[in-house]
Amino acid sequence: MEAIQRLTGVLERKLGKKIPLHEVGYETMTFTHEEIDEEYVPPYMIAFVEEPILCHSANYTDVEGNYYTLMLVEIGGETPYEVWLVNDKLILHFNSVENE
Numbered sequence: 001m002e003a004i005q006r007l008t009g010v011l012e013r014k015l016g017k018k019i020p021l022h023e024v025g026y027e028t029m030t031f032t033h034e035e036i037d038e039e040y041v042p043p044y045m046i047a048f049v050e051e052p053i054l055c056h057s058a059n060y061t062d063v064e065g066n067y068y069t070l071m072l073v074e075i076g077g078e079t080p081y082e083v084w085l086v087n088d089k090l091i092l093h094f095n096s097v098e099n100e
Helices: 002-015
Strands: 025-031 053-061 067-073 081-086
Touching: 002 053, 002 067
Parallel strands: none
Antiparallel strands: 025 053, 053 067, 067 081
16 A cells, blocks of 8 residues: 555656546565566665565556556565656656656
8 A cells, every 4th residue: 555655646746636546556566586677676675685575566557648657665674665667667766856
């Protein structure tokens, strides 16, 4: 549920509109260290995380067909590591104000 709240909160700020919860997809997945793409999650972020590594994913497609995905990767701390994709392209710091 945290992934859904985070995705909708950031997108509502960036897109300037309310995101209906029924339009948001969600899934939880588990991975081994070898299965996680280093392009998305640097190895040092999960080096000491025991397997399986838990990842919560939320996604939303806007009216123009842009597909937004947020993956929250549990890294053993209070705050998960965020991976943002727009149209399946990695966007670093997507959630920051500077990218608006």
